[in-house]
Amino acid sequence: YSIASLGEDVKARTVVVNGTSKSFAMTGWRIGYLACDALLARHISTLQDHSTSNPCSISQVAAETALRNDLSAFIAEKCAEFQSRRDLVLKLLCNSPKVRPFEPRGAFYVFSDISSTGMRSMEFALRLLMEKKVAVIPGGPFGEDGYIRLSFATGKETIEKGISRINDFLKGI
Numbered sequence: 393y394s395i396a397s398l399g400e401d402v403k404a405r406t407v408v409v410n411g412t413s414k415s416f417a418m419t420g421w422r423i424g425y426l427a428c429d430a431l432l433a434r435h436i437s438t439l440q441d442h443s444t445s446n447p448c449s450i451s452q453v454a455a456e457t458a459l460r461n462d463l464s465a466f467i468a469e470k471c472a473e474f475q476s477r478r479d480l481v482l483k484l485l486c487n488s489p490k491v492r493p494f495e496p497r498g499a500f501y502v503f504s505d506i507s508s509t510g511m512r513s514m515e516f517a518l519r520l521l522m523e524k525k526v527a528v529i530p531g532g533p534f535g536e537d538g539y540i541r542l543s544f545a546t547g548k549e550t551i552e553k554g555i556s557r558i559n560d561f562l563k564g565i
Contacts, residue, residue: 412454412458
């Protein structure tokens with residue numbers, strides 16, 4: 393339930409900000425939206441108009457289609473697929489003594505503790521990229537320099553290949 397549905401006085405003070413990236417598997421399409429009081433929306437629009445440019449028309453049409461249609465079956469299918477990919481990443485990393493993955497509950501990233509490698513996240517990410525051609529996100533910018541972030545927003549074959557290369561990399565440390 394939306395908090396705005398609790399009454400007109402609450403609705404008048406509610407701002408909902410969302411996007412299509414995660415809700416509709418439109419990662420990278422950069423479509424966001426908000427729902428709020430009309431006067432506030434005009435002020436926000438004025439600010440936004442001067443700080444960003446418009447997304448491409450294809451992204452806008454796709455987002456409109458997603459928001460206007462019942463895509464509950466599609467969303468359920470995507471959720472199941474992402475859960476399967478998440479479980480695959482966790483399974484493939486569970487035997488590594490040098491990487492401890494944490495099960496995500498709402499994202500398509502696995503945050504993993506690499507502190508036992510003795511490397512900071514940027515060094516780990518750079519070496520892994522150069523030596524094994526696998527890209528991960530360093531945890532330092534997220535406030536955890538002993539961690540990396542692995543995306544599972546790709547196919548299972550790519551996940552298996554990437555985790556295999558990570559495990560090979562870890563054997564050499």
